[in-house]
Amino acid sequence: MASAPRTLYQKIWDDHVVETREDGTAIIYIDRHLVHEVTSPQAFEALRMAGRTVRRPELTLAVPDHNLPTTARRDATGAKVPIADPQSAAQLAALERNAPDFGIRYIGDADAEQGIVHVVGPEQGFSLPGTTIVCGDSHTASHGGLGALAFGIGTSEVEHVLATQTLLLQRSKDMEILVEGELGPGVTGKDLILHIIGVIGAAGGSGYVIEYRGPVFEAMSIEERLTVCNMSIEAGARAGLVAPDETTFAYLKGRPMAPKGAAWDHAVAYWKQLRTDPGARFDKSVTIDAADVAPTVTWGTSPEDVVPITGQVPSPDSFADPSKKAAAAKSLDYMALEPGTAMTDVPIENVFIGSCTNSRIEDLRAAAAVLKGRRKAENVRWAIVVPGSGLVKRQAEEEGLDRIFIEAGLEWREPGCSACLGMNPDKVPPGERCASTSNRNFVGRQGPGARTHLVSPAMAAAAAVAGRLADVRELD
């Protein structure tokens, strides 16, 4: 029987429908669930109160990341360094207790595999193509880089997944983002996704699942695809996807939780058909010419506020939409920027290289390549490099990247979410600027009053050296 051509998203959706209610709401099976300490305590508590159990504990993986300080976790004698903030300590302790209580695998701060959930999932082979992956964290979209349907959920849904291994969902619409041509030198997946958000807007993907298509994504490594999909949520999309291919299979093969032997062969045969059929219909298509993408930075307080590094701070009057005009004026006030200022004239006091967007080994290599033999500028007061996991940290140290960072005057830290959000001791002081490889330049995101400029790892390294935002292609 010839079936109608389907998108990749439709194929994954169809393979996870347990049943559909008359009103169109579907019970969707969830294959993989990641849990961290911030959005889970109330879900576990609700299970306890209702006397409910976890349906399939082996399909959930728990890892602390948001609250963990990135300074040394063991003292010289090997004893655990206590967490200074009692609330953070209590939240971390709750996960450490809840996971074994409910039979869930827990990778704790003492384990070499600990890291940011969205780095750990792919790294362990827990995240697989064609699966549904959820986590009480909006950056779950990252795992779409492996061809999984991955999205963030709230705490009530965390409870729902724990108890039923399903979610009640309405199907989203399909959007295609087709990038043609080739990215230029010094232009990375991070620059591309910032550019895309600038084109479609922070709400442009609202109600959609985005499939990233075209030669640029096919040529990307998995790590770069994870970076692109990670920020799908900053365009408002439920999820972002890149179809799995040989690059994906090579990345996953041999990872601890990936299938092995005959199961691997069965899996690959299934994964190979996970492609959008020719002629499948998208509700919305956006085409972007890769040649138009420069190293990209943000100037405002929404991820849609982007400009090429060669550009200038825009004037609020340059926006036609009156609400955007007002928002831009407010953003510039918060960011203390004058319209017309060249972006390369914006001084930087802090540099953060890390987060679920850009803390994998390739990100660290890209930053190290810029920093090798150079030193951070005097006015850069605080510059930290935070690997995404203990395994990334070990790999980087084996390659000598930690020495490059330290010799350049940057600090080399323990894995965690760090300065991406103000939940652990790593914060940007009020009124200071940060060139950050994270994903959100929201008001107060990196600490009250902090001013964030989102950039790629290479651009963050260039900013550290120049002491201002800088074009990595033009560094002396």
Next chain:
Amino acid sequence: MEPISQVEGRAIPFGAKNVDTDIIIPAKWLKTITREGLGEGAFETVRADPDNVFDDPAYKGAPILLAGDNFGCGSSREHAAWALGDLGIRAVIAPSYSDIFSGNAVKNGILPIVLPQDAVDRLMEVAREGHEIHVDLETQTVTTPFQDRFAFDIDPFRKHCLIGGLDEVALTLERSEAIGTFEQRRAGSQGWLTQGTNT
């Protein structure tokens, strides 16, 4: 969850666009392990300005919040919905929401109503003039004392859950058998998926 079918009262004319959940409740408030008391941290950075609408006595205890496009974007934190609930908000009216926020709102008995920008603008005017707004979920309408009448759409399942104050987990647990059948079928055709964290 508390059932909800009517919301009547003053509305807070906030109106801002792209209000992210870090604005609704900053990260430092997420260190709690309960759902209570988050109203204190709600809109903390907005409330640092003494002229903010949230602390204006005219809108004290208002059950409706008026906002711009893409309300609740960013982080998936359900704390945003808990914080609004703790402030006494039972309905938000905006031109659009982030997908995750609107789901979280419904699960906490807060009605996320979608109306076009010009309707929201009119309601902002009504709210600023000190008049009350009436939301009727049964008939899916928002009305004012001035003949304004705006119809809104809502997903029928969400409406059903809100009006009944239903617990989705309990509803889905009633379908355990169907979930079991699905799992058995998948264990046969895609056995590699069942392994999970077992290595």
